[in-house]
Amino acid sequence: MSEEGKPVSFDGLACPLPLAEHPTVQMAHGGGGRMSQKLVGGMFLEAFDNPVLRTLHDGALVELGGARLAFSTDSFVIRPLFFPGGDIGSLAVHGTVNDVAMCGARPLVISAAFILEEGFPMEDLWRITRSMKGAAADAGVTVVTGDTKVVDRGKGDGVYINTSGLGLLQDGVEISPLRARPGDVVLLSGAIAVHGIAIMSVREGLEFETRLESDSAALNSMVASLLETAGEDVHVLRDPTRGGVASALNEIAAGAGVGIRLDEASIPISEEVRGGCEILGLDPLYVANEGKCLAIVERSAADATLAAMREHPRGGEAAIIGEVVAEPAGTVVLHSRIGGERIVDMLSGEQLPRIC
Amino acid sequence: MSEEGKPVSFDGLACPLPLAEHPTVQMAHGGGGRMSQKLVGGMFLEAFDNPVLRTLHDGALVELGGARLAFSTDSFVIRPLFFPGGDIGSLAVHGTVNDVAMCGARPLVISAAFILEEGFPMEDLWRITRSMKGAAADAGVTVVTGDTKVVDRGKGDGVYINTSGLGLLQDGVEISPLRARPGDVVLLSGAIAVHGIAIMSVREGLEFETRLESDSAALNSMVASLLETAGEDVHVLRDPTRGGVASALNEIAAGAGVGIRLDEASIPISEEVRGGCEILGLDPLYVANEGKCLAIVERSAADATLAAMREHPRGGEAAIIGEVVAEPAGTVVLHSRIGGERIVDMLSGEQLPRIC
16 A cells, blocks of 8 residues: 555544454455444444434435435445346346335435456446346336446456435335334245355355245335335334345344344245255355345234235245344344244354355 | 356347447446447447436436435546545545536435455555545535445455435526537636646656645535526536546537537646646546536626636636537537647547546
């Protein structure tokens, strides 16, 4: 790093993230677990501190010119770029559409910013672009602005894509990770760990009886249906991507100061995915999903919400998987198939690098 | 590239960008010149075609929930990360703030998405983060959402940053590159080519009598002042970044179907920058600026607009540099110091890679 030209506004304040523990960036800082939390909380939140950012929602809720908007950003660095069930282009659309939808908003427009590596085959870029176009059309969003940068060979990995998205919140909708409260019910829209295991099966050359495809999909129509059904009784929505269901629920439990109890037997998972997890030594609760939605709802609305999920083409396997409790606050506890209980903590390390 | 899992929505349509001419991504596809135009026009515009994107404005103008918004995205891949007058963090804030401002909007919120390379010193990330914080505070924008990804060592270059921004358009403001019309006057807010030459001086180890610093700065307060002064008489605003003043004006001339005549003697440039350009064999008209604003205004409003620019702390050297004419349409012509005329075309190749 050149010592030339220290940033003008660098004021010499010490970094709030302990540098002795975190001297350099590690893969786990991007894994969605405890190391990610430390980097985001200890550096970015400290620097940019404001009430909107501090909610750590999937997107920001902002009011501009009288309009209530959800605004979200995500960069995609997945490898391989093409995988069973999708590619980096469709994933980049689904990811941001879903982050906006999880705020309870209707996604309308997105941006697309490409960081291309010199020498990347143009035909592959065209495949990715076509795929983005299809995914955007399917989700009903318009790509209204973009950017293209090229970096030298060996300074990228084919293509990285950032998408940012904007959606409109309807009156009366108030979805926030802080709204989980004791007595609420936890629903999940389908089988877990499919995306992560589909990606790992390509990387590791695993063979399954049927071809395992990523669940990457836009969830905005499902969210619209849930809100139509249960309205204000929907308290929290979250798509359990990096870090899986376990990390998403831990973040919610910590943020809202509640406990979450899960019933292992009711968490949908396919035999193939379970087998893949065993071979790879992964806990499926921590494996990424790209087309699944967690909903935490008022108990009285749980059955109607479950029925609405199951009616959706992507929600046939939806289930009630647990409940919100008062104690132990900030903790996710799993009631296992064989009767025991265990704490489902945040991961401290990196389980699956570059899964999204 | 794995042949596994072709994207679901890839429909086999041939790429509209001639692949025989563009088999792979080249540095020039990100340079802001003719190759960039071909990639954006021949691939991304063809795929995502819609009226908002087609204006090729610095940002998109969208109406959501009754609010008129400008929405812009930019990824920053500059090297070195720290340079005289700024760093990738402040630049990432200024770039997106300016793109939103050039739509005639007041920038309010931005996102910050980091792609970090494994092994990057955390202290450098803190310097960059602090610098973003300072730049955002100075520009009056709030960082409301973000994302962090980590890629393996050797698959990035320290840090890449994407910022996306949102701003609010006031009633009556209508800024568009399509609004340039014969008779309009072209203004520039200060001396050209400073950012590009400051970066190149670090890369190439050039020595100047005084230390040459990038002009990287937020221009939203200047734009607000111009709009207050000249209102609807301001037709086009543009910050001439990648590709410089020449590329920005060529895009406007082509888009609006007008000619632009420039008077070389009235284009502000410092002796140091001119000398740097000579040593490096660069035409300063094509070198990037990061704190300068082009304004194309109604002739009757030119003097008042110029006075408003000069009153701004960043506009002391503002000048009228040319005019819009009917013919030759789509062309920028420079009336040189020594009396001749030459066409100032788009660059076809890449002059300065990774300048922003």
